[in-house]
Amino acid sequence: MTVFLRERALGLTERMDSPDCDPALLQRTYAQFSTVNAVLSGWGQLYQRYLQPWLRTQARTTRVLDIGCGGGDLLRRLGGWAAQEGLSATFVGIDPDPRAIAFARQAPHHSSTTFRQADSRTLVAAGERFDIVLSNHVLHHLSAPELTALCQDCEQLALGRVIHNDIRRDDLAYVLFPLAGLVCQRSFIVEDGLRSIRRSFTPAELEQAAPPGWTVATTAPFRLQLLWSAP
Template identity: 55%
Template sequence: MRRRAVDAVEMMDLPDCDPAKLELTYRQFELVNRLFSGWRRLYCREIRPLLSRDSATTLLDVGCGGGDLARQLAHWSGRDKLLLDVTGIDPDARAYSYASRRPHHVSVRFRQADSSDLVREGRRFDVVISNHVIHHLLPAELAQLLTDSQVLARRLSLHNDLRRNLAAYALFSLAALPFRGSFIRADGLTSIRRSYTLAELTAAAPPGWRVARHSPFHQVLIHRPDHPDD
């Protein structure tokens, strides 16, 4: 745990992984993220204050996986009677297929794409987010994601990820035991080993980005444009 396990590979990322286990993994992500990722607090603290009842705020979820967070954010904003238009993107065709097949609100759409595709298209969004994406990336890929985020986001970029420490590894090892038949436990432990410490992520972040502790086992990279264009 002293160094990032940058060469460790998550099984669900393998192109020939068991499709039934992958499908169940996407399905179980919905509960895992709800229990552990802390997005309800991030929504209330960072996203909800930007929303309006009169005009839709646009949000891009980068690396959306099975789309559970995109659907959840649309649910929360709808319950608050606030307008949020969510686009979830993922370069993996399997993730896109699963996300697009799941029932979702009309304000949610999914695409098979990465952030650089949308930059090339000249797209802009009010908010750009990701969940548990950063630890997957090589240094050059992380730099590209953050550069893309600054181009794409008018008002806020928010990248939530795991924070590597022994307590997180031990507790998740126990908490994930009920999630059988999927890659949740094995890949979750690999993800923790691949993730950054607070000091490491702070050192990797370019100027203008701030790293904040979000929970005992999560940290978030935040960027707010100085002069957002409306």
């Protein structure tokens, strides 16, 4: 419900995105993303619904791309789940921020996972293709034209499915999120998280902004997905 947060607050920026933000707070933010995403992002459900069935039915190694991977915690988790099941997959995380890639590379991760400083347009220009393309907490950073451009890139990159997972703007989510400060201290998590909620889409807004052929889904708690499947 959005009684108070009626419109996207596109003028807000997240402190961690500033090139001169406190490096110690930034490092703790990257480290704490693992906890926040494990509790709130719902990737366990999305893995079982979309990735696991694909991985189990492929005769060859599946390539998975994470756009805007940040500190890399999502791919570390997905790579671990696939490895536990003995499923053959490689995972590539890209992010234009060198600080994010430096953190992702130094954190322990499965040998099937690599990280690059790049954006989606760079990979399209290089002619790269992936079976599954995904992102986590990227959509709320984008204006409507930027969203269209990202979707166009993903249609060229993905051989199978695209899964963009993000926050759903909701008054209750905004009220409850400061509780994350009980476990995520001395970082940008709470302040930037609240800004992210205010910048994020409602399902109706995302449906209106999405290009033809894309669908919007919602999951608890306060999540939405923008989905596409190759013809």
